[in-house]
Amino acid sequence: MKINVWKTILIVCCILGIAGLSQTTAGELAKEEQVTAGAGGPDGPMQGRGHFEMSPEQIDHMLAELKEKNPQKADELTKLRKEDPNAFRIEIRNVMREQFMSRMHEQKGEPQGKHQGPTGQPGMQGPGMEFMQKMQEKGEEFMKCLKENYPDEAAKLEQLKKENHEQFMRAMMIAGKKYGRICEAAKDDPNLVKVLKQQLELREKRSELLKQIRGTTDEKKKKELTSQLEQIVSQQFDLIVKRKEMTYEDLSKKLADLQKEVSQKKAEVEKWKGKDFKNQRVKERTNELLSEKEKFEWDN
Numbered sequence: 001m002k003i004n005v006w007k008t009i010l011i012v013c014c015i016l017g018i019a020g021l022s023q024t025t026a027g028e029l030a031k032e033e034q035v036t037a038g039a040g041g042p043d044g045p046m047q048g049r050g051h052f053e054m055s056p057e058q059i060d061h062m063l064a065e066l067k068e069k070n071p072q073k074a075d076e077l078t079k080l081r082k083e084d085p086n087a088f089r090i091e092i093r094n095v096m097r098e099q100f101m102s103r104m105h106e107q108k109g110e111p112q113g114k115h116q117g118p119t120g121q122p123g124m125q126g127p128g129m130e131f132m133q134k135m136q137e138k139g140e141e142f143m144k145c146l147k148e149n150y151p152d153e154a155a156k157l158e159q160l161k162k163e164n165h166e167q168f169m170r171a172m173m174i175a176g177k178k179y180g181r182i183c184e185a186a187k188d189d190p191n192l193v194k195v196l197k198q199q200l201e202l203r204e205k206r207s208e209l210l211k212q213i214r215g216t217t218d219e220k221k222k223k224e225l226t227s228q229l230e231q232i233v234s235q236q237f238d239l240i241v242k243r244k245e246m247t248y249e250d251l252s253k254k255l256a257d258l259q260k261e262v263s264q265k266k267a268e269v270e271k272w273k274g275k276d277f278k279n280q281r282v283k284e285r286t287n288e289l290l291s292e293k294e295k296f297e298w299d300n
Contacts, residue, residue, distance in 0.1 A: 145183035
């Protein structure tokens with residue numbers, strides 16, 4: 001089964017790319033509740049806000065690796081890169097797919113170089129493969145986070161991975177958008193994790209209330225549901241304010257530490273400006289220079 005490398009990369013990008021604090025105006029409150037939707041075809045990199053595209057440096061690495069294995073193919077791609085960027089992107093994806101498939105075969109214990117790809121060459125190594133390995137590690141970190149915070153979701157994904165890898169890829173992208181910020185915060189900010197979890201819970205309640213409001217024609221029921229929705233939005237607002245308070249407290253602590261360091265450096269500068277201090281250090285250094293002798297190098 002062929003595995004689309006771009007989807008694998010996108011999973012990690014979705015996990016890492018959802019971050020930042022929202023503002024407190026009505027429009028910005030709406031932004032806080034938005035989850036960036038994925039777009040693009042299954043075989044290409046995603047472009048636009050929140051989407052992934054290989055950098056020129058990463059492409060250069062890929063071409064450098066290919067040149068070692070297949071100079072003719074590398075030259076063709078280099079020429080194509082200048083003449084037809086769209087066609088080049090399609091071809092470079094094939095190279096990326098080959099590297100990823102090679103990596104998968106290595107993990108299964110197959111002999112190095114057994115897998116042959118579009119280039120007709122053994123699986124390549126180097127910076128490009130290191131990049132792919134890091135992407136895979138990020139995905140594994142995300143799954144570990146899910147197991148710790150949302151074990152039911154993690155179990156569903158693990159089962160789906162066994163049954164249908166293509167559907168697993170799509171499910172991972174959705175999970176990355178939904179839980180990505182929580183897993184990033186889990187690394188070093190447990191208090192923020194609590195707030196983000198509450199925000200996620202409120203978003204889900206809000207979505208369910210909106211669904212019920214739009215699906216009923218009973219005006220009395222609609223009024224009750226609308227009242228509940230206002231309460232949810234009010235709680236969401238409170239959580240945004242809570243996050244801003246946490247940010248303020250964190251910045252205040254950093255500022256206090258910086259002010260302390262500034263005071264220490266200022267005292268140090270004043271000390272070094274003293275004439276006696278300077279004379280003492282100059283004499284010490286002069287004596288060191290005069291007393292230096294040729295050292296025997298034991299290790300040579």
